[in-house]
Amino acid sequence: MSNEFIWPVRVYYEDTDAGGVVFYANYLKFFERGRSEWLNHLGIDQARLFEQQIAFAVRKAEVDYFRPARLNDQLQVVSRINEIRGTSLTFQQSVYQTGDRSQPLCEAVIKAVCLKLDTFTPCRIPALVREELQRVS
Numbered sequence: 378m379s380n381e382f383i384w385p386v387r388v389y390y391e392d393t394d395a396g397g398v399v400f401y402a403n404y405l406k407f408f409e410r411g412r413s414e415w416l417n418h419l420g421i422d423q424a425r426l427f428e429q430q431i432a433f434a435v436r437k438a439e440v441d442y443f444r445p446a447r448l449n450d451q452l453q454v455v456s457r458i459n460e461i462r463g464t465s466l467t468f469q470q471s472v473y474q475t476g477d478r479s480q481p482l483c484e485a486v487i488k489a490v491c492l493k494l495d496t497f498t499p500c501r502i503p504a505l506v507r508e509e510l511q512r513v514s
Contacts, residue, residue, distance in 0.1 A: 380514060381457045382415035385475065388450045399485035404483045405438065408470045411454035413489070419509050430494040431503065436465065437488040444482045451475040454483070458514035461507060464499040465490045 386407050394400040416423060426432060446452055453473050460467040467488045471481040493500045502510075 381455055382411065382418065382513075383452045384411040384414045384456070386410065386452045386454055386472075388446050388448055388452065390448060393448050395513070398447055399450075401440075401442060404440065404442070404472060404485070407439075407454050407472055408456075408468075408485055408487060409435075411456045411470060412468060412489070413455055419513065421506055421509060426503070426506075427494065429503075431500065432492055432494055433466070433489045434492050435487055436490045438485055439487075440483065440485040441478065442483050446472070446474070446482050453478075459486070459512060461502070461510055461514060463501050466502070466510065 388399055392399050392403045392406075404413050409514065413423065423432070445453045451474070453475050455471045455473065455478075457469045458466060459469050465488055467486065470485045470487060473481055491502045
């Protein structure tokens, strides 16, 4: 299994700003979709985690922007796991134009923490989830 996950994204009108380029905050949405789709692909059902009163939440995001994406561009969100700790995951994520991995449009390091939903306090990542994530990292 590859240690990265690629999710395709098309830029819609709603993703752009008055200048016709992707609004900077929307890259965070693209990254979120990439992480969520990777979990789905691995069979990790976030709705089932919710039923157990567990969820992942972004604690920290470091983002670098290099080049703009525009309306109708076809992009790829590339996600990798950098680190798995007791209660957190750190991802390296990049957005590229589809077919051109030579230079990213945007890159981010995202730290997500596993939380108990009733108290919003950190908790250990469930063993089955951890095992699956370690398998692909």
